[in-house]
Amino acid sequence: MDEEKKYAVIFNNLINFNNFKYQSLIKRFGTLKNAYNSKDIDLYTLPWRKETIKNFLDKRKRVNINQIISTIIEEKIMVSYVKENSYPKLLKNIYNPPPILYYQGNLEINWDNSLSVVGSRHPSSYGKMVIKKIISELNDFDLNIISGLAIGLDSLAHQESLLNNLKTIAVLGSGLSEKVVHPKSNKWLIKDIIKNQGLILSEFSPLTPPWPQNFPLRNRIIAGLSNKTLVVEAGEKSGSLITSQLALDEGREVLTVVGNIFSLNSQGTNELAKKGAIIITKTEDILNLFDMERETAKKESKPKIKAENETEEKIIELLKQDKKNVDDIIMETNKNVSDILIAINSLEIKGLIKDLGGKNFILS
Numbered sequence: 001m002d003e004e005k006k007y008a009v010i011f012n013n014l015i016n017f018n019n020f021k022y023q024s025l026i027k028r029f030g031t032l033k034n035a036y037n038s039k040d041i042d043l044y045t046l047p048w049r050k051e052t053i054k055n056f057l058d059k060r061k062r063v064n065i066n067q068i069i070s071t072i073i074e075e076k077i078m079v080s081y082v083k084e085n086s087y088p089k090l091l092k093n094i095y096n097p098p099p100i101l102y103y104q105g106n107l108e109i110n111w112d113n114s115l116s117v118v119g120s121r122h123p124s125s126y127g128k129m130v131i132k133k134i135i136s137e138l139n140d141f142d143l144n145i146i147s148g149l150a151i152g153l154d155s156l157a158h159q160e161s162l163l164n165n166l167k168t169i170a171v172l173g174s175g176l177s178e179k180v181v182h183p184k185s186n187k188w189l190i191k192d193i194i195k196n197q198g199l200i201l202s203e204f205s206p207l208t209p210p211w212p213q214n215f216p217l218r219n220r221i222i223a224g225l226s227n228k229t230l231v232v233e234a235g236e237k238s239g240s241l242i243t244s245q246l247a248l249d250e251g252r253e254v255l256t257v258v259g260n261i262f263s264l265n266s267q268g269t270n271e272l273a274k275k276g277a278i279i280i281t282k283t284e285d286i287l288n289l290f291d292m293e294r295e296t297a298k299k300e301s302k303p304k305i306k307a308e309n310e311t312e313e314k315i316i317e318l319l320k321q322d323k324k325n326v327d328d329i330i331m332e333t334n335k336n337v338s339d340i341l342i343a344i345n346s347l348e349i350k351g352l353i354k355d356l357g358g359k360n361f362i363l364s
Contacts, residue, residue: 005081006069007032008100013068013205014059015052022082022099024048036060068205077102077176077206090114094224094250098203102176104190105199109167113290114144116222116247118240119153119232120265127233127265130257131156134230137283139164141292146171146225148218149186150239153232158189162196163351169225172202173218174210182210188345216242223247228289230255230280234268241268244277253289255280307352311335311343319353319363326359 011017011025011032024046029035035043043053072079080087080101090111091097117135119127131153135145145161147154149170161168170193174182181187190200203221204214219242223229229247231254234240244254256277259266273279280286287293307313314333318324324332330340344361347353353361 004032004083005079005100007036008081009072009079009205010036010063010065010068012100012203014063015056017099019096019099021048071177071206072102075177075206077104078107079103080107088225090226091221091224094220096220097224098221101201101203102206103199103201104176105194106167106197107199109144109169109199110142111144111225112227113142114146114169114226114228115286115290116146116226116229116243117153117157117232118147118219118222118229118234118243119157120234120238120240121150121152121154122265123153123156123233124259124263124265126259126263127153128156130232132160134280134283134286135160135166136164138166138286141287141290143290143292144169146222148173148215148222148243149183149189151183151185155186155189158193158198159349162192162198162349165196167196167198168193169199169201171218171221171225172200172204172210173214174202175204175206175208176200176202177206180207180209188342189349192346192349215239219243220246223252224250226252228253228255228286230257230286231269231272231277232257233259233265234272235264236267236271238268241272244272253278255286255289257281307347309343311339312347312352315340315343315347315361316352316363319361323356323360323362326361329361 015021025032025035028046029038040057046053080103082092082097082099086107088111135157144167145157146169147157149155149158149172158168158170172182174180181190193200219239223243223246229244229252231240231244247254254272254277256269256272257280258270258273261270307316315329318329318332330337333340348355353363355361
């Protein structure tokens with residue numbers, strides 16, 4: 001890790017290291033290293049609140065810099081600094097870009113071909129159908145799906161992207177350490193995203209808990225990573241509407257799927273349509289916005305999805321005989337229960353098996 005990036009990580013762990021603070025440090029001291037090693041009296045010349053400077057000075061005395069770097073290395077977390085070419089170019093152009101991003105996975109993304117997708121945490125069957133239909137019909141195109149990993153439509157957008165061999169990018173409202181990653185129930189999804197050439201991002205230091213105030217900040221990154229944000233379902237005061245407003249504030253396009261006027265989940269999306277958001281009624285509407293047509297779909301053959309370990313292979317062999325309940329699968333494979341459940345989740349994500357309901361599975 002080069003020196004300026006290292007000091008960016010250190011500042012990010014000691015203060016709320018936003019773009020304003022970053023720019024004021026560079027303007028005053030030239031480099032972050034100079035700023036960190038400056039005298040107390042010089043720091044008080046910064047246009048910051050005195051309480052912020054006092055807290056920084058206190059932490060500077062107590063915090064072990066080497067431990068911060070070691071945690072990042074141990075957890076296999078990478079860092080992208082705003083001055084680097086690897087830093088997402090669209091995000092760099094927003095009003096308040098994070099000085100650094102922590103990430104795991106593949107940062108080599110064509111950000112011009114990226115679509116942010118957000119929606120309700122408590123989706124209706126209609127919202128789920130919309131996500132599944134649109135993303136499944138994008139599977140021949142070189143599009144990346146960005147969302148926030150939240151329970152509900154965000155998670156479904158990531159899952160459907162994996163099923164359809166699309167790269168997907170998840171932006172977290174917590175740090176990336178396994179100790180704090182949120183939501184915990186989606187740890188398996190994070191691993192599948194990384195495994196399938198996707199990307200996990202956060203501006204928060206690795207051990208930052210999922211504090212409520214983190215999520216509006218997270219939303220600006222979801223909106224800032226792409227030129228287009230699609231809102232599928234949103235209540236009147238939904239976090240998805242915050243994301244859409246942040247996108248509009250940055251001059252980005254907002255797309256909306258209208259719905260039943262009697263549905264609470266459609267109040268936000270219908271209101272967006274009234275205010276001039278681009279109404280999406282079919283997948284071709286999205287393709288047209290990206291200047292893509294069916295004839296120009298990506299032609300490369302996709303790798304065959306298959307079982308990746310002995311447990312997954314055994315489950316597939318069992319289901320070749322007939323549908324099976326999860327209890328039967330556990331009994332007949334004679335494997336550890338947690339290993340079986342992880343393997344079933346993985347096979348579902350890859351589209352190799354299907355839950356008929358009541359945890360009864362068949363081959364897809």
